[in-house]
Amino acid sequence: MDRRSWIERRWQALAAVGNPAWMLGYIRARRRRLMMLEQELGSDASSYDASDDNSESSEGLMDEDSEPSSAEGAVSSTGSRGDHWEGEYTVHGDPVGPGRMMYADGGYMECCYDEHGRPEGAYRIVDPRGELRRSGEFWASAKRPGRVRVAFEDGGTVAAGADMGNAPHGRGTYSYPGGDVRVRGRWHHGTFVEGVSEGPTAASCGIKLRRGPGTPTALPADPLTPDPYEAWTVRVGASRIAGAGEGLFARRDVSAGELCALYSGMRCAQAEVDAREWDACENTLSLDAGQEGLSDGEDMDVDAPVMDVPSGGGRRAPRYCASLGHKANHSFLNNARYAPLFHPRHGAIKCVRAIKDIPAGQEITVRYDYDHGWGNWPRPNKPVSARDARVMRDIMRTVAAPEWYVELLRQWLCAGVPPALLDDVASDIPAAMGKRFPAELRGA
Structure with a gap:
């Protein structure tokens, strides 16, 4: 097998894996390595030895030089990272038919290979907890479009056509957690472009959304366009908490664990927010390190991990309603909490999720979780006297x-x-x- 074919096979293997959140670092490293090898082949093809890439999991039966050996039949192969492949191989050492890649962290991928050793047809990726994270169809020949379904830990899903990198591409549908509200639209190589909402009420239907997450200097695109899920679930009104101003209220009965509202806004650096006075941090919320996204640009390996909605209804935030999570007030008797969420319009953000049943009309409150810094408090489990x-x-x-x-x-x-x-x-x-x-x- 020539070196160019060897590299192409590894590109195909990475495409079949997709972008499971727990493997993003490994996949990026492999991509960088393969791009470097392609550049080397363009200038000096003789300088590359396949044995240099011994950190990659085995997709075929490998000999001591990490090139496929001549074998046929059922084989089990383990890579140096602890990934474990089980499946059939041809006489040329190419995987063929159905097989399973068991990842070292407990997750696995099931897929099929054609007679040329290329992943093709149905596949699914399951995370270490046994939950389906990605499934669909991959077509190595590119003669017909593949399909992909991505399930996020927050309960949302994306079902769409797939490009050769197995990312959502073309027409597709994003379903909010629970599946009652959807956005049908267009995707471009893993990134949402635009779409129109569908939902159970008139207020949640027909809302046109387009991709536009916040930046360090600007709010998300179309800041006066409401979110269809929030239009069905919550409203803003005068808070029942003394001196709190506006608050967030349930439009309908919300069950424990159910999504209530989104929390998006400008994306600011943590150092910038830490340097502010408290009055300027009224609507800031830190995102979680490692929060999952749909593509490489949407996971939480970013320089701006704090969401901020400028307060006071000033020039930068007049009647902002692209998300309403910042309207939830603090209470020690809270009925909701903050949690991570992926949204096609905003990317990786936070949300407000119920921790107990909330009847329609009740105010939704969260714990702001400020650092109490008890210091030398002598009796932390007893009342103050x-x-x-x-x-x-x-x-x-x-x-x-x-x-x-x-x-x-x-x-x-x-x-x-x-x-x-x-x-x-x-x-x-x-x-x-x-x-x-x-x-x-x-x-x-």
């Missing part, structure tokens, strides 16, 4: 949060709520405190 006034003062100095949050925290501690309960997102504080729980804080 009058004798602990000095300790209370010391605690308040260590809390990394805006003044309104520090004051609310002080009220809760003075009301006799143990700090350990305030650190427990899922705690039912009224039940734990019994009759001692003050009525004026029940709705806080």
